[in-house]
Amino acid sequence: MLRVLNYPKPAIRQCSKKTRTVGCPSEAAAATTASSSIATKQHHRQFSSLPHHLARQNNGMVNIFVKSTKVPRPTLPKTFNRLKKPLKEEDVTTQHVPSHLSYASNKRMPITSEMRIVQPGEDTPSGIWPVFRMMDESGNFRQPDNARHTNVSKIIPPKHHDLLQLQSALTIQYPHFKHHLLSSGLFQPSKNPYPDMPLNKEEAEAADDVKNTLLRAHRQMIRLRKMDTILHNAQRQGRISFYMTHHGEEAIHMGSASALSPQDVIFAQYREAGLLMWRGFTLEQFCNQCFSNDHDLGKGRQMPIHYGCRALNYQTVSSPLGTQITQAVGAAYKFKLDAMNNKEKEAAISIVYFGEGAASTIDFHSACNFAATLKTPMIFFCRNNGYAISTPVEDQYAGDGIISRAPGYGMSGIRVDGNDVFAVHAAVAEARKLALETSAPVMIEAMTYRQGHHSTSDDSSRYRDMDEVQAAQDVTDPILRMDKFLRHYGWMDDDAVALIEDEERVTVLRAMEAAEARPGPKLDTMFTDVYHEKPPHLLRQETELRQHLKRHDIVYH
Ligand SMILES: Cc1ncc(C[n+]2csc(CCOP(=O)(O)OP(=O)(O)O)c2C)c(N)n1
Ligand SMILES: [Mg+2]
Structure with a gap:
């Protein structure tokens, strides 16, 4: 059961249609009417030729329709007011900051803005491990009420990032988290918010890119959601055999992918397509794989969503749970051996993603034990989304999630809010740095929620209360949170969102049609x-x- 305490139920997002569908099934139907919500005539022309057959079928889907009450654009908290004026300390401290997050199985977890990776030999948190979070559901950054606990000195930019990544925002701004994160200089392009700390040329260029980078992350999250919704419907229409959505976990993808170096090798479970998207896998490539056509990199040999791309350092997904975890240890060990042999190689880590369900496999234990003992430079990234198919977390383990296991293995660890793209980014950037510095593994547990069904073979209304899903969509959703954040800075508004959504929807539809039209791989x-x-x-x-x-x-x- 996911519940966020102390938050008023937020207004439903505005929608130009009479209803909006909560969850994945809406987009195919919406596709036919995309043109009506497009702001300009030019776009009307561009999108009016959308395939109408997509709207006709919606077989077997669980749709929840919510009336679109026309809500006024929310008034920004006084402290934001587009941040024209620098904040006063009293403005900042009067904001309400929740201290706990209620997560699956009603476990209440303390929230912290302390960016601290607990290392072997250090005191582990007494009681429940806190959740590191930078941005609240309102799109506001964590306030200084607990920033006194913030140990910002650990956040240092990894050397191998390119400028099109969120790190610039976090690494330039975050050292002054307490005083400046909410100040008028926050993320403002071409502006140094810290006169006492002049930016060098590289940093100044990075700061210029911050806005674009954040907008890119936001757009990619929307792109992923559109792709998911449309391909999910394509499966329902019998056009592909299988699909899995990532609804609700987009911040994990964009936040962590942006903190990695392209040299880092990714071992995914199956619900991590956004990482591949961030690295440059195109919509055509995703669709080619799902349609198993002759351009599929895997030559049609895998079920849909089992992506892999050697050029992007993304190992092919395999269905048996846990197998990727041990393989990631092997890859990290190779990096370690290379470094020990003084080979001229760019420092890289391996990062493995797995669900909390996969953490129940024996492979998880073997991998953790080997990694900690052999000290392999890598990140174990657990997406704790509350369910392993129909099994809720309370039936999966009795301990404090997955992260509490890290000290037992002698591994560093941190728990983060997986719906907060900034917290995920910061934690991964720091974990990466620590893994390289200490040549040892770090575990991250990201708390999130699986909004969609497990896969197209599943109907989650059979085993969970749909109110729970609704709450996740209305309150904790990562895209909603990012959207609010961007609106605070005047970088996003209803028209811009509608345009992005329409553009992404049409782009996905075109990629899908092109993939569908291609022949299958040669028999040979x-x-x-x-x-x-x-x-x-x-x-x-x-x-x-x-x-x-x-x-x-x-x-x-
Ligand atoms: C070794 C193995 N056991 C069982 C399965 C069946 N199975 C596929 S996905 C899944 C649930 C995994 O849950 P989790 O790791 O939490 O990932 P999520 O689907 O929540 O992202 C199970 C049990 C499998 N694929 N492999
Ligand atoms: Mg799970």
């Missing part, structure tokens, strides 16, 4: 790649297949 590819020379049993199978196709007059190119 079924029998290649594994052996240098085809062994007799494969040759026999190939012959049998061809005879079978001939017998039944099946033409397969």
Whole structure:
């Protein structure tokens, strides 16, 4: 059960249609009417040719329709007021800051703005591990009421980031978190908010990029959601065989991907497509994989969503849970050996993503124990989204989530709010640095919520209260939070959001149609790649297949 205490229920987002659908199924239907919500005539022309068949079918979907009450744009808290004036200390401290987050199974977790990775030998938190968070549901940054606990000195930019990443915002601004994060200089392009600390050229350029970077993260989160919704519906229409959405976990993807170096190798479970998206995997590539066509990098050999991309250092997803965790340790060990052998190599880590459910596999234990003992430079990133298919967390473990296991293995660890893109980014950036400095693993547990069904093979209304889902969509949703943050700075408004949503929706639809139109991989590819020379049993199978196709007059190119 996910509940956020002490927050008034926020207004439902404005929508130009009479209803909006909560959850994934709405987009296919919305696609046909995209043009009506587009601000300009030019866009009307551009989008009016959308495929209408997408709207017709919505078989078997659980739709929750919410009346769109026309709500006025929320008044910004006095302290923000577009931040024209610097804040006074009393403005800052009068803001309400919740101290706890109620998470799945009604566990209440203390919130902290202390960016502290607990290292082996240090005191572990007494009681429940706190959740590190920088931004609240309102899109406001954490206030200084507990910033006195903030140990900002640990946040140092990794050296290998490019400028198109969030780190500039966090690393330039965050050292002055307490005094300046809410000041008029926050994230303002071309402005040094810290006159006492002049920016060098590189930092100044990075600061210029902050706004664009944040907007990019926001757009990519929306893109991922559109892709999910549309491909989910495509499965319902029988056009692809399977799909899994990431609804509610987008901040984990963009926050962590932006804190990594491209050299870092990613081992994903299956609900992490946003990382690949951030690294440059195109919508066409996602769709090619889901449609198993001849441009699919995996040559149509995997179920949809089992992406992989060697060029982007993203290992191919495999279905058996936990396998990627041990493999990530092996990759990190290789990095360690390379460094020990003084090879001229860019320092890199491996990072493995897994659900809290996968943390119940034996592979998780083996991997943690090996990694801590061998001291492999890597990050264990747990997405704790409350469920392993239909099993809620209270039926999965009796301890304090997954992070409390880290000290037992002799591993560093931190728990973060997985719906806060900034906190995730900061934690991963810091964990990466620590992993490289100490040549040892770090565990991160990101608290989030799986808003969608487990997969297209699942109907979660059978085992969870839909109010719980609604609360996640209305209150804790990571995109909503980012949206509010951007609006505070005047960087986003209703028109801009509508435009982005329409553009992304149409782009996904076009990519999907193009992928669908392509032929499947050549038949030969079924029998290649594994052996240098085809062994007799494969040759026999190939012959049998061809005879079978001939017998039944099946033409397969
Ligand atoms: C070894 C193994 N056991 C069981 C399964 C079936 N299975 C697939 S996904 C899943 C739940 C995983 O939950 P979690 O790790 O929390 O990830 P989430 O789906 O919540 O993102 C299970 C049990 C599997 N694929 N592999
Ligand atoms: Mg889970």
